[in-house]
Amino acid sequence: MTILIVGKSYSGIVRAIEARGDDYLILRDIVGAKTPEKALKNRIICDFSTKESVLKAVDNLPRKIDAVIAAYENYILSAAWITDHLGLPGVPVDAAEACTDKELMRQAFAKAPEKISPGFCVVENEEDVRSFAESHHFPLILKPASLAKSLLVTKSNNLDELISNYNKTMQLIGEVYAKYATGRQPKVILEEFLEGTIHSVDAFIDENGDPDVLECVVDYLTGYDIGFDDNFHYARLLPSTLSADDQQRLRHVAEVGCRALHMKSSPAHIEIIMTKEGPRIVEIGARNGGYRERMHGMANGIDIMGASLDLRYGKKPVVTTKTNYPCAVLELFPKTPGIFTEIAHQVDLEKLASLESFTVKQTIGEFVGSSSDGYKMCAIIVLSNKDSAQFAKDLNYVNQNVHVVTN
Numbered sequence: 001m002t003i004l005i006v007g008k009s010y011s012g013i014v015r016a017i018e019a020r021g022d023d024y025l026i027l028r029d030i031v032g033a034k035t036p037e038k039a040l041k042n043r044i045i046c047d048f049s050t051k052e053s054v055l056k057a058v059d060n061l062p063r064k065i066d067a068v069i070a071a072y073e074n075y076i077l078s079a080a081w082i083t084d085h086l087g088l089p090g091v092p093v094d095a096a097e098a099c100t101d102k103e104l105m106r107q108a109f110a111k112a113p114e115k116i117s118p119g120f121c122v123v124e125n126e127e128d129v130r131s132f133a134e135s136h137h138f139p140l141i142l143k144p145a146s147l148a149k150s151l152l153v154t155k156s157n158n159l160d161e162l163i164s165n166y167n168k169t170m171q172l173i174g175e176v177y178a179k180y181a182t183g184r185q186p187k188v189i190l191e192e193f194l195e196g197t198i199h200s201v202d203a204f205i206d207e208n209g210d211p212d213v214l215e216c217v218v219d220y221l222t223g224y225d226i227g228f229d230d231n232f233h234y235a236r237l238l239p240s241t242l243s244a245d246d247q248q249r250l251r252h253v254a255e256v257g258c259r260a261l262h263m264k265s266s267p268a269h270i271e272i273i274m275t276k277e278g279p280r281i282v283e284i285g286a287r288n289g290g291y292r293e294r295m296h297g298m299a300n301g302i303d304i305m306g307a308s309l310d311l312r313y314g315k316k317p318v319v320t321t322k323t324n325y326p327c328a329v330l331e332l333f334p335k336t337p338g339i340f341t342e343i344a345h346q347v348d349l350e351k352l353a354s355l356e357s358f359t360v361k362q363t364i365g366e367f368v369g370s371s372s373d374g375y376k377m378c379a380i381i382v383l384s385n386k387d388s389a390q391f392a393k394d395l396n397y398v399n400q401n402v403h404v405v406t407n
Contacts (some may be wrong), residue, residue: 001066007075046158067312073148091266120191145187196275232371299327331377337369353387354394
């Protein structure tokens with residue numbers, strides 16, 4: 001069988017495909033593609049700016065395609081166009097559109113049999129912003145409708161902050177969309193701020209639309225939680241500290257949300273805030289969550305990518321939690337924007353017993369900034385250890401000492 005990887009790939013997908021004895025083609029986005037990319041074989045360059053250009057490239061592929069997979073948010077809709085065009089298992093186009101447009105997503109959630117998401121509106125000008133603010137309590141969240149990784153997401157505590165954040169967002173949004181949401185029209189939504197702890201859970205939805213939600217809930221810490229004026233996800237943590245009852249309530253809402261979007265033949269990544277009134281969905285992506293392949297593999301013995309490929313083959317995956325070890329993924333951003341000079345205490349970090357990987361994502365000497373201004377993380381740290389006491393000690397060291405240094 002030949003699997004089509006849409007947009008761009010990473011080593012985990014290729015390894016999983018080759019482990020099954022199958023082959024692959026990469027329909028590589030011309031935006032960001034290097035020539036040549038020696039590490040990638042079977043690459044076909046594609047213009048993803050329109051549906052017509054995507055399907056034209058598919059019709060001219062050198063071999064028959066048996067399954068399609070997209071691992072990145074900005075290629076979910078293109079993958080849905082392709083599976084619909086080829087008659088292969090995949091998320092329906094309407095569901096893919098809703099999963100990649102927070103306005104459509106919120107509209108679908110509003111039709112669910114119970115309240116599962118915050119109040120919101122699309123804002124097209126300053127008058128819309130002021131009108132929503134007059135009828136809702138601060139703080140309020142301003143966010144792009146079709147971006148991931150907390151890009152350009154801001155929290156405002158009063159009207160002056162909100163107007164300032166809106167104007168800044170409108171100055172930056174065209175450039176950021178061109179880079180990370182090719183072919184999508186910039187759109188901004190304003191919504192109620194949900195007070196509570198942040199969590200996520202992944203699911204696998206079969207061809208009948210029935211979700212199988214993982215038992216393992218991931219806890220988050222945001223930039224706000226660690227003293228930053230930025231909404232990025234600093235830490236993803238397993239196992240969850242939520243009570244068993246709250247975890248079950250969270251999984252229930254995740255299932256309701258997946259059904260509300262009419263998802264089928266797709267993985268799902270559901271971000272949820274546990275409020276005093278109950279769990280509320282922030283968003284659902286038609287993909288595996290970031291880092292979940294590694295996290296659930298190390299902590300729970302779950303083959304996330306294997307389950308995702310099963311769906312693409314038209315099979316119903318069987319997902320079983322085997323272990324429950326601690327694991328953390330930390331994304332480092334600068335507290336103060338500036339020239340990136342170093343990661344503090346990097347030498348000691350690299351000696352930690354729980355360190356699984358440490359990756360610097362930006363170049364020393366370049367300007368780095370906050371996710372709310374459209375920048376991405378400077379470094380990623382992955383920690384895991386079967387010894388929970390050692391893990392806790394190492395995690396505490398990172399939290400207290402390791403950070404991005406700028407000048």
